[in-house]
Amino acid sequence: MTKEERKNKVIEDFSLYDEWLDRYEYLIELGKALEPFPEEKKTEDRLIKGCQSRVWLDAELRDGLLWFTADSDAIITKGIISLLISVYSGLTPEEIADDDFAFIGEIGLKENLSPTRANGLVSMINTIKEISRLRSK
């Protein structure tokens, strides 16, 4: 799937739910389904600053593509980072660094989070961008 196809899929999946409570259920499912993150990778330098709950993000460059793994102690946050990873993992660093992340606005995620968690979402996006920029050619 291309980057745009992935984004459209997320938008489509989200639009299935009218109620925000159901959307949280969906995020919780995503969070629970996220593959396990090794305990030894839960280090200070992988912690995303600016989140109220703890979020760890790791990135690995393989064959020119960036692969992300992540974890959080809060399950909805974990669902959110899972959703970001599902869109951006396996793309080139340039593709990610140049992205406008506008699809987040289309699913209304940021507006529907508490201010502290909305800040956390911005921090997650900035960290993904920053990692990609550093790994870009």
Next chain:
Amino acid sequence: MKPQQLREQFPVLDTKVYGKPLVYLDNAATSQRPKSVVDAFVTSCNTANSNLHRAVHKMAQDATDAYEGARRRVQEFIGAAHPEEIVFTSGATASINLVAYSFGEAFVGEGDEIIVTEAEHHSNIVPWQLLCERKKATLKVLEVDDNGELQIGHLRSLITHNTRLMAVTHVSNVLGIENPIREIAQICHENGVPVLVDGAQGAVHRRVNVQELDCDFYVFSGHKLFAASGTGVLYGKRLLLDAMPPFMGGGEMIETVKFTGSTWAKLPGKFEAGTQNINAVPSLVPALDLLDKCFSDAELVENQENIKGYIYDYLDNHPRITLYGCPAEMDRKVPLFSFKVEGAHHEDLALIMDKMGIALRSGQMCAEPLMDRLGVTGLLRASFAPYNTMEEAEYFTQCLEKAIGMLV
């Protein structure tokens, strides 16, 4: 008075969030404001808006009367001996900072000690840390036990001949336990140590008499007890306030100003530099009137006690829930409950319950050292006010069950 009748005085409680009725259980962060308080603010703006004490004109006199009337109402409310022992500030935090600076300047030096407790809000820790850094003094900590009770038995051994002050909360904003202030003051006074009491939560839930408590300073915020935000009180014994230098310089707080040196106004003006919160301070009068009513009205008191008992039993007996702040005697518990749910993060719970219309607090609640002591990264807190109903309490437990079901 029925809680429903009390609710009618709070227009904001009719608010809908996400189309659902607001269930406001974040009262320990700030309470809601009744119409009478909003009216007092508006009346001040519309009929008596003038700077205080300074001018000879009629409106200045009206504004000053309203402001000084509020001072006498606060004096009466906390049983202070003299009106000049009441200093208006912007809130409890500002009051503590005032004392930490000003008392510190007069009485704290290198090698001296200040005692705080493990259950304090950051506002009653950090100003003392700043003072200790400034004066090369030491901050000592009275610990809590596993139930959240202060280990009063250890207090005597903490006090030395270098101890200059003890700062302690009346009611912890996390544990909801009323501390034995009179006993603490007695132990401290036997050793010549003055006591500052953080009443930010205490004045909301307990009828305070500072002379009976025999504390040397008592501070609280207006916004937590129905009054306009930006109002705060510092009570201090006159002898101590008199011996303390001004905190801030400016208008109102001076007697004479010369370039060769200035002299300070008498109490309480000495500590009220600059233009005061003219329009908000008069709102303390209707706020305290209503709070008095909440303390004395049998139906309202019964309603609060019923809610407290119901929520306590629910949380304490829930197999997945750990409730923090369980005093030996239930009458020392206020309707403020912090807890953790096994397998569900406090932030997730707060976020889901927000969508159900319930306002809760989650996180460290400005008490990081206490969170460390309890071994948690944060907790979920539900804090009740006299206008909360049993129906809301039951809705809270139903929604909590639903939220836990979603997460676990």
